[in-house]
Amino acid sequence: MSTQNKFTHWQRTESQFLAADPKAVYSIVGNLSQTGEWMKSFDGFVVHDDQRGVGTKVDLLPPGKLFGALHRNTAPSGSITRRNQATRMVEFTQPQPAGEMVLRWQVDEHQQGSLLHFTVELHGPGTAAFKFTVANALCKDFALAAARLYKIIAPTAHHKRDAHVVISGGRGFLGRNLVADLVCRGISVAVLTRSPETDFPAEQFSWDGEHQGPWASALASEHPVHLINLAGERVDKRNTPENIAALTDSRVTSTQTLAEAAAGAPQLATWIQASTTAIFGDAGEAELTESSPIPTDHRALPEMTGVAAAWEQAFTEAEVNAAQRYLLRTSLVMHPDAPLLGPLNLLVNTGMGGAMGDGKQWFSWIGLEDWLRLVRCLLGFEEPKIPAGLVHATSPNPLRNSEVMSALRSIAGLPGLPTGSVLPKIGAAFMGSNARVALTGRKVTSQVLEQAGFEFHEVDFASTVSS
Secondary structure, X not given: OEEEEOOOEEEEEEEEEEOEOHHHHXXXXXXXXXXXXHOOOOOOEEEOOOOOOOOOEEEEOOOOHHHHHHHHHHOOOEEEEEEEOOOOEEEEEEEEOOEEEEEEEEEEEOOOOEEEEEEEEEEOOOHHHHHHHHHHHHHOOHHHHHHHHHHHOOHHHEOOOOOEEEXXXXXXXXXXXXXXXXXXXXXXXXXXXXXXXXOOOOEEEEXXXXXXXXXXXXXXXXXXXXXXXXXXXXXXXXXXXXXXXXXXXXXXXXXXXXXXXXXXXXXXXXXXXXXXXXXXXXXXXXXXXXXXXXXXXXXXXXXXXXXXXXXXXXXXHOOOOEEEEEEEEEOEEEOOOOOOHHHHHHHHHOOOOOOEOOOOXXXXXXXXXXXXXXXXXXXXXXXXXXXXXXXXXOOOOOEEHHHHHHHHHHHHOOOOOOOEXXXXXXXXXXXXXXXXXXXXXXXXXXXXXXXXXXXXXXXXXXXXXXX
8 A cells, every 4th residue: 555745755565464473574574684685676785784773874776777877876875764673673764866765664463474564655855756766666576575585484484385376377467466475375386487587486387378298297286286377468459350369369278278287187176267357348337247148249349258258168168177166257456566557647647647438438446455365265275265166356346437547646646638539549559559448348246256255355446556
């Protein structure tokens, strides 16, 4: 979450649960000389004495050849400005032109583990500039940083779960946050990926989504194995027949490939197959739940309904070797770093953050933390138990496009002109994306989650996306 006072004060806090002893977590977090081992959004710190007390001189090492060199050559040293061993808190302050930046870490005891908080706080007239150039970047992928931290904590301080989760497509926005969340909870995780990533906090297996290979060994474990299939080409592309075919093929082929590999492995405990609520296309005012039919008329857009329907069909027709099978239709997942928010915030911060199109199109969404908790419920790691089958991952509080843009303008503290439908089409053409992502909508909720007693914690859109 974050708060801001217009252009002279800004704050953002990221939090992550770790199934580890708070003292063991703080023994690393409280030592800023070790920060670079687990936080990769910058290159760590140089601490200039061994006492590490308040007033200790500390140099921040930002990444990048350009900005990093500029900072090292022009910025003064920072210092430790607060430290409290009893409350497991440490704070670093960096003087900046026209203000200062504060970085704070806090480790709280929480439900047989720890809750790690990381706060970036800006003060002074330079707040707006540093928010966009430095501060948000420091928070990005904090969940992965916490997972790296979990991996270097002494194993005797861990609380582990006897389960193994395999995630295909585990390097996208949803996948990497899910990997981090599960690793931090003491769960063994393997990722199937086309491009392994350095310093990634889970075992990675190379695969192309088409052919069998050594990656299939990821499905073998002495513990119950759960498979989550998120694999597929990036959705937001130009609406061309070639792109639609690529989107469809990447999803159908990877699903069939996984089913073939799983057939030769011991029975999976769970298979969660990703899909999307965009399967309903441009649904107008229809109220849609798991029992609603997939449209076949003008509402069925090829890049939405066509792609998702083929994706789901590949799963339902496959010989899925799993005790529990879920088809998870996810709506737009919201978080300050959610990919969709980038272009929307760009419009807001350039004064064009009014309603898009007529502003009446529905915007179904779910907060990232609720989505992660829902997946843990589907895996059987938390309550309530969700019955196998089709599930809509979407908040009970869908919004109009005009309400979404109003919330983003309120966060930014800026007015906004309506964009109509022409500007989004021009912008989408320039960026190689699809304007219908913003100009169409659907009002989707979940009867299954309501009946199961799943409680959403993130129901206020503005607080979910503020940064």
